[in-house]
Amino acid sequence: MMKFFMPTKVCSGKGCIVEHAAQLKTLGNKALIITGKKSAKANGSLHDVQAALDSLQIAYCVFDRINSNPSLATARDGARAAKEFGAEFVIGIGGGSAMDAAKAIAVLAFNELDDKTLFSGPYANPVLPIVAVPTTAGTGSEVTQYSILTDDRLETKSSIASEAIFPRIAFLDASYTEKLPVPVTINTAVDALSHAVEGYLSVKATEVSNILAAESMAIIGKCLPLLDKGPLGFAVREQLLYASMLAGMVIAHTGTTALHSMGYSLTYFKDIDHGRANGLLMHEYLEFIACHHADAVEKITGLLGMKNLSELKVCLDRLLKEKETISKQEAQRFSAKALQAKNLLNTIRKPAREDLEKIIAKSFAV
């Protein structure tokens, strides 16, 4: 049994928002723009979205209060803003945080839901149409049915997973990523890489998701060595954004796996950036998988253009630099927490708690 579903219309290229603006008119006459405090203003994406909306005489209101790892409370604030403004659709501009928040806001605008029901569904009332404008090349949220929010009740990140929150349109313009600081470019690229790698190692992998994952890994493999070698050209930025989108399409089908389960704890408890968290754990995670599925891991390193896992480790160590410190108690606590994550079940080799603890401990030389 195979399923393929990817209803998001993807428009990409420099200037694509203005060029394809007319598509927005089909979604409504009032838009809530959801973004962070600064970056969308600095990188030109907010300006382009506003210009497109102005040209179509679509009224809009900007909700620019999204921080990294957005909370449920922020999403509820945004939903109130959407209701008060009478938004007919939402536009999320930013990294994963803004797009994920936009999705939750789209759900909450017309649905009164407690925290638990927000994550589980079902939603009795309509969900606002969503437009996604990624300004980093990493999360792939522009083409997924997931919204990842910080869930203080469970002390981790929790996901909404619903076909209702697939963005209707994703605009991919790599020029918005040109001024990203080097560590952000690295962390987000590693996030995209983890999506492609984990999709390939998911029990839900399909023929189509594997084609997309393979292409994504091949592109990221070529880009990785360039990321800390001075300014990236526009062509490389476009390739990274494209590979990140492909990896998003992959996890839309496969979900993520134990690597993300562990990464969420590092982010929640240690405030380590999401992509970086996955990157720090990736080598040991793949060693764990390789014990039972050497072929799959060899395929991955081959697609990345690397000889073996050691070469990947050297590359990631160089890019991610000095690691944070984790105590033995933390490794135990994080592995216990990761064991409860739903995405753990997607992993082709199911880890026990001890396996997770070992992966974390080895990754941080605990």
Added chain:
Amino acid sequence: MMKFFMPTKVCSGKGCIVEHAAQLKTLGNKALIITGKKSAKANGSLHDVQAALDSLQIAYCVFDRINSNPSLATARDGARAAKEFGAEFVIGIGGGSAMDAAKAIAVLAFNELDDKTLFSGPYANPVLPIVAVPTTAGTGSEVTQYSILTDDRLETKSSIASEAIFPRIAFLDASYTEKLPVPVTINTAVDALSHAVEGYLSVKATEVSNILAAESMAIIGKCLPLLDKGPLGFAVREQLLYASMLAGMVIAHTGTTALHSMGYSLTYFKDIDHGRANGLLMHEYLEFIACHHADAVEKITGLLGMKNLSELKVCLDRLLKEKETISKQEAQRFSAKALQAKNLLNTIRKPAREDLEKIIAKSFAV
């Protein structure tokens, strides 16, 4: 600028209709089933669809009057049936003909359109949701926004191309293709091949369409030599259906090219099966392209697992057997007709009328 849009949900695997039946309930409570006189009854597909609808208490009516290369008149009859029954969605079961007719019926059910406006749009009123169940592995219509109808006004086939007619759901169960006669299996596989090949040679090709085309060609290349060697196993049938779907996704983005333009004349005037028509012309078409784009054609033969175009010619000649006879006058007439086709403009090397005539003449040793 790149665009990706593939909103059809694809469910595949043996028994997928019954397994995923619940999806149908979201489309409405009354369905018009659109199919041909015989094959859907014989191959089990109609039975499975009826069982699924019965289990959901969805009322249905069967319109089983679709022939090969369906006409506008047939589509109008179907639309009348849809209106009279009060259908809320349509289900096309069959080869390209039934699915293409279902799409036109879905448009015409609520839209009063003359022949010209049916092909050009726009449609003021809603288009009924469409479900597609392919019973051959060739047209890819289950995942395209095209409906190809015989257009006696223009003496050829004409296409509706509208995002409104992307099927909502496609059910791919290869068991319905198991009893196809050998020539039908061959002709439809060659049709799928022509979609993948032409998509690769289209000016509209994108990075994503090329990945899908490459995968489709690699699979079809492995299957081609088996097609006339006795019964195909279920696994091969599944691969053919999958490759045909991929090739459909390709042309949804790239359109078809001059090969289809010429093929339509062979079908309209000589009643040559659609896939076979493309197959008979394919070698000379590729020779024509290769003069200017040798790399692209080499890539294609490489993906097919063949050394060169001659090997493809030998393979196609063996599968398609004795060719029909075409006169010099016919070659002239068909090339003049093909020159007017819209899809001609998609070809990376634009042919003049003389080029088309030469391709047809050489293909049939005129």
